[in-house]
Amino acid sequence: MNNKSIVSSSSIGGLIQRTLNRVDKRLVNHGIRVAYLVSGMLKEQGKYPISQQREQILTAILHDIGAYKTEEIDRMVQFECEDVWEHSIYGYLFLRNLSPVSVYADAVLHHHTSSVSLNRFDIEHRELAQMIHLADRADTFLQNSTNRKALFSFMQNAAGTVFDEEIVELFLQADQNFHLVSTLKDHHDLNVLLYDDGTSDKSGDEYLRMLIYAIDFRSQHTVTHTITTMYISNAVARLMELPSESLPHIYYGAMLHDLGKIGIPVEILEFPGKLSPQAMTIMRTHVDITEEILNGDVDTVTANIALRHHEKLDGSGYPRGLTESELTLEEQIVGVADIVSALVGTRSYKSSFSKERTLSILKEQSAAGKLNAKVVDVIVGHFDEIMGEVRSQCEPILKIYQGIQEEYKILLAKYKSQTNNEPAAIS
Ligand SMILES: [Fe+2]
Ligand SMILES: [Fe+2]
Numbered sequence: 001m002n003n004k005s006i007v008s009s010s011s012i013g014g015l016i017q018r019t020l021n022r023v024d025k026r027l028v029n030h031g032i033r034v035a036y037l038v039s040g041m042l043k044e045q046g047k048y049p050i051s052q053q054r055e056q057i058l059t060a061i062l063h064d065i066g067a068y069k070t071e072e073i074d075r076m077v078q079f080e081c082e083d084v085w086e087h088s089i090y091g092y093l094f095l096r097n098l099s100p101v102s103v104y105a106d107a108v109l110h111h112h113t114s115s116v117s118l119n120r121f122d123i124e125h126r127e128l129a130q131m132i133h134l135a136d137r138a139d140t141f142l143q144n145s146t147n148r149k150a151l152f153s154f155m156q157n158a159a160g161t162v163f164d165e166e167i168v169e170l171f172l173q174a175d176q177n178f179h180l181v182s183t184l185k186d187h188h189d190l191n192v193l194l195y196d197d198g199t200s201d202k203s204g205d206e207y208l209r210m211l212i213y214a215i216d217f218r219s220q221h222t223v224t225h226t227i228t229t230m231y232i233s234n235a236v237a238r239l240m241e242l243p244s245e246s247l248p249h250i251y252y253g254a255m256l257h258d259l260g261k262i263g264i265p266v267e268i269l270e271f272p273g274k275l276s277p278q279a280m281t282i283m284r285t286h287v288d289i290t291e292e293i294l295n296g297d298v299d300t301v302t303a304n305i306a307l308r309h310h311e312k313l314d315g316s317g318y319p320r321g322l323t324e325s326e327l328t329l330e331e332q333i334v335g336v337a338d339i340v341s342a343l344v345g346t347r348s349y350k351s352s353f354s355k356e357r358t359l360s361i362l363k364e365q366s367a368a369g370k371l372n373a374k375v376v377d378v379i380v381g382h383f384d385e386i387m388g389e390v391r392s393q394c395e396p397i398l399k400i401y402q403g404i405q406e407e408y409k410i411l412l413a414k415y416k417s418q419t420n421n422e423p424a425a426i427s
């Protein structure tokens, strides 16, 4: 699918930053500072082409992404963690399975492993793991102290045990040439760090997908719902013979439609019952949050599909109360697909609705003038076909996603037992 126009690669950094900021700003800023130090080391080293450096920098930005999931976030941002495996393993699995930088995932797995311990592991990107480890320690150190000399002597003392000697050497050289330590505080812009000179071979799609999976840090249901909505929308659009140019817009619009839920508190997202009016008001802000995250960086047709999925033809929807003549067919399709996906899916407050119940709700809303009658007719006429197709398309993706949760437990047991008697990797 050609999606060149959906999102330009120069806006990806901003999209990632704004999405993750919604989970925890402190961790994003730490990731950016670590990536800044790593970028200096990569530049000093001059060994990799810019496109590969950019992927390594993105890996460094995301090195603590597992902490969003594993509830280590408060410990992580206070840098008092002793047990580093949980977030390292989850981050590794996330990057390996759900990100465009899967090749570098092993560097995240071992971003707290000392030089000495690394010898016992089979690791392809040892150098990057060590760069991130050192940058991570440097940033932690500098948050509590401005004493550069103390930092450098800590590193020199740790050379050969905590850090590979060459990595310490590389860092000191890079700092001399690029003044990394003294400029560290000024670096908070991801677009600058991920600067794209047009050599990137990764499409915006892979980055957008990664952001969708990041909603998992708040709510697994939402990820499943998003994927289901994408494929229902797609199936309906094809049955209605929409022009092929519309399909990528529908696909990405549906993909992004609930992105803003990443900024809604888990207690509300996963509330096991009917939401109070106050909680409902907060829930509805997910559309505004999506708008803030997209911030004009995604093409307008696609963004509008995402931002208008709760609008209704009779003007009773939100956030704008738009009416039929103001809504495109693409927007209306995704609006209906969103409802179908919610009805057939399980949620914290409901089990999956039967075909009969789902269709009767759709017909009711169509008769009331809220939903596009043609779209509803297509779904009523082809329900089994659509859902069968959707199921087979969602299955492999959901399998990967469930596999991560299972592998997480297995790896945690494995790594924790292997390093039981290890000295702590961090001093
Ligand atoms: Fe970490
Ligand atoms: Fe870190």
Ligand SMILES: [Fe+2]
Binding pocket: 257, 258, 286, 309, 310
């Ligand atoms: Fe929504």
